[in-house]
Amino acid sequence: MTLSTRPTRALAVAGLLAATAFATACGSSDDGTATASSGDGASSSAVAGGGGTLRIALIGNTGPVVAAKNDGSLAKDLAKVGAKVQFTGQFPAFAPAAEAINAGALDAAQGSISSAIGALAQKPTFKIFAAQLDNxxxxxxxxxxxxxxxxxxxxxxxxxxxxxxxxxxxxxxxxxxxxxxxxxxxxxxxxxxxxxxxxxxxxxxxxxxxxxxxxxxxxxxxxxxxxxxxxGSENDTTYSISNTFLAAHPATVKAFFDNIRRHSIAEHEDPQAAVDKENTGAIRLDDKAAAILAQNYRTQQPIAPIDATFQERFGHVAAFFAQQGVIKAGLDPKTFTVAPETLR
Structure with missing residues (x-):
């Protein structure tokens, strides 16, 4: 059987609907999830620019966001700025998560520069606020x-x-x-x-x-x-936030950034401990795959704020996609990234 070579939106829509249904079905739980929308104040803001309920996509079964969910630390950190967190189910990749952000059903997700550029070229409803240099x-x-x-x-x-x-x-x-x-x-x-x-x-x-x-x-x-x-890949990992949530709750985004950066540093410094902590879900890596992942963590740089180096690499990838006909034209990285001072 020959597989279709045409991109299909069915998979992305299915992922969006499944994740939305999952989120609707889930109430508050021990890991700090909540069902309030991002427009809800969640509680009185502890600091200016805090508050809200941050709805985050889970993409993959490992990584800083998974660690932040598993140990409950993100819920605690966001509570300090009067905010809550909602993990809105499992997405297979960034593309359907971007569609959820476009639809107003999600606030934050991780993905590669290339996938972020592909989504931004279609509908720019989010900005990149942090990144990890490509491993x-x-x-x-x-x-x-x-x-x-x-x-x-x-x-x-x-x-x-x-x-x-x-x-x-x-x-x-x-x-x-x-x-x-x-x-x-x-x-x-x-x-x-x-x-x-x-x-x-x-x-x-x-x-x-x-x-x-x-x-x-x-x-x-x-x-x-x-x-x-x-x-010669420059396919850095990116962390994106919806324009709407960023405008309303910058202090909450800063608390989110600080938490996942801390987890990414832990992955780099003690890879095996990080894998053991993250690889606990219903779908787990086997021992051999987990060992390979730990090796990858050892060489993976921690999450960092957006800087000129990242913006340059973003520009390179966007220009390459445009040159290859994947998107219509390159994108200005400064338009689609968050300056570090915004989150200070």
Whole structure:
């Protein structure tokens, strides 16, 4: 069976509806979740610019946001500025989370520069307030076929990528770096979960993936024919906040930033302890994949405020996507990022 190569909004809409339904069904709980909307004051603000209920997407099963949920620390930190937190269910990737932000059903989410740019080019309803420099060795083009020994061998093959996101960015960077005509490689547009299924079942020849997905695939015997470092990736991890929430509750966003930065520092300094703390959900990484993730954490830089270096890299990725025809034109990074002084 040949998979469709046309991007589908059905997966994104399904993810949005499922997450919204999950959030509606959940009441307050021990981890500090709440069902109030972001416009609700939650309680009297402890500081100017605090208050509100921050609705955060859970993307993936590990990372600083998951750690902040698991240990209950984010709920406690936000309470200090008169705010609450609501974890609004599991999203497969940033794209459907961005649609939820666009629809006013979500306030914050994490994702790559490439996926953020893909979403911002369609509807700019959020800004990036923090980022982690790309951990380029934890992403790339996964293959299982021993006959695929180089990026050049992808010519005539099918590669699963998430559209206008990390997968499409990594594949196009790899093809450019290795002078392979993109027209000779068939892009199969799939969300992250469906990409994993297509790759593991052999319905595609390769898969452009990242983070937990790479760790899990490598644990099952896949290998990276090219990683992000080899193709010159600048695909930093970003943390985004809706324009509406940022305008109303900047002190709450600052408290959120301080919390996830602290968790990201812990990941870098003691990777195994961080993985043990985060990898506790119903869907868990096996021991081998968890060990690979811990290795990635050791080289991953902590979350930091937006600076000139990040803005430059943002500009590079946006210009590359425009040059490749993924988006219509480049984006001005200063328009779509939050200056550090805004959160001081």
């Amino acid at each position: 380029a060795t934890s992403e790339g083009i996964l293959v299982k076929d021993p006959n695929i020994k180089s990026v050049a061998d992808l010519a005539g093959r099918e590669v699963a990528v998430n559209p206008k996101g990390t997968g499409e960015y990594l594949l196009l960077k790899a093809l450019e770096k290795n002078n392979v005509d993109p027209a000779k490689v068939k892009r199969v547009y799939l969300g992250a979960a469906d990409g994993a299924t297509a790759f593991s079942s052999g319905k595609v020849d390769a898969w452009a993936a990242w983070a937990d997905f790479v760790a899990t695939a490598k644990a099952k015997g896949a290998r990276l024919v090219a990683d992000g470092a080899q193709v």
